[in-house]
Amino acid sequence: MLEARLELSLGELELRLDLSVGAGEVLALVGPNGAGKTTTLRALAGALRLDAGRIALDGRVLDEPARGTFVPPEARAVGMAFQDRLLFPHLTALDNVAFGLEARGLGRLAAQARAREALARVGAGGLAGRRPAALSGGQAQRVALARALVLAPRLLLLDEPLAALDTLAREALRDELRRQLAGFAGATVLVSHDADDAKALATRTLHIEAGRVES
């Protein structure tokens, strides 16, 4: 269960957003560029600090400036698939997925074994040895999804998971995402500029504009 009251300023953007997402729920944030969608995810992941407000995941406070609480990103049980995928170009798909496990202290072989399973679960088992440059958009997004899910997060963040894909890849990936989200026990927040994608994947949709919920 994610409970968040986000207040933060970043350049032109003034973000003021209340979110509550239960376990198994998928909340979609929909809005135009610059509405604060990605900023919201970065704050939830801990890449940005709140100016005020509070983020709590399963009762554990992750960020609350008023009390001086800030849990750094590496200590949050959060998995994220980034806009533009951001797969590390110098690592194979397998090592990309194993990265978060190794960062948490798991040995290389154990991490790779679990990464292999995670790749297989998203239908990307055959891509383990490939570098990101040799992956199509849809393949890269599957690897990015596996990289987020392998950490068994309590909160899954998906930033434009279906953007920049051709129609065929997009539909296949949409089905795959729906399957994965149905089997995911934690809370999910996904961001999209496309209302149809949001409707297909989310249990609830919030339209935001200029950092606030549009009523």
Place this chain on the structure above:
Amino acid sequence: MSRAPRLLLVPALVAAGLIGVPLVALVVRAPWPELSRALAGDEARNALGLSLVCSLSATALSLVFGVPLAWLLARVDFPGRRLLRALVTLPMVLPPVVGGVALLLAFGRRGLLGGALGALGIQLPFTTAGAVLAETFVALPFLVVAAEAGFRQIDPRFEEAAAVLGAKPGFALRRVTLPLAAPALRAGAALCWARALGEFGATITFAGSFPGRTQTLPLAVYLALEHDPDAAIALSLVLLVVSVAALVALRDRWLGA
């Protein structure tokens, strides 16, 4: 391709000749039959060995201290950053002999830090360590400039992604930032090493020219020119070959396609 106007062609050829003719002369007039004798002499062998030790040490020091400095300049916005960058780059344009004088005034027996170093029993001027220090002073900027450019080319979102995936800053540095910057670091190290190997002015000023201790290859060339010109030419050829090798190693970055 456009046809070159004659107005440009002539000075362009003069420029090419200005650099090309001396290099050709060095190769043509080299005492090829005498080469192995000239290089086998004690003086040449000592200078060559010392030069390798000093220039590799200077490159290692530059990597150890220069890479963190380059990262700081590229990624952290602190007051005085531009000033620090200008200061670090200065040795690239400073006459090396001035660098040598400055080193004496800092680390010499009566220099700013000379007393403190002396109390610790450390003497730098006119020692091999001093030669290494002089080479580092001159060559470090080449590494810092290349490494900073390399770090700047990395999309900072990769480092953010690493953190969100669970990497502590040290892990992200080792597994993401440094590997992504590796080509730039290699180029910077090659450039830095080539500059250190050719260092003359700062070294002779700060460390002197003691055979076997501080007389590196360029100093040996200069001194040998008087009493054994063949050896001087032979040693010059060695430095030329090394420089060409460094340039070839850097061809992707410098010579373009």
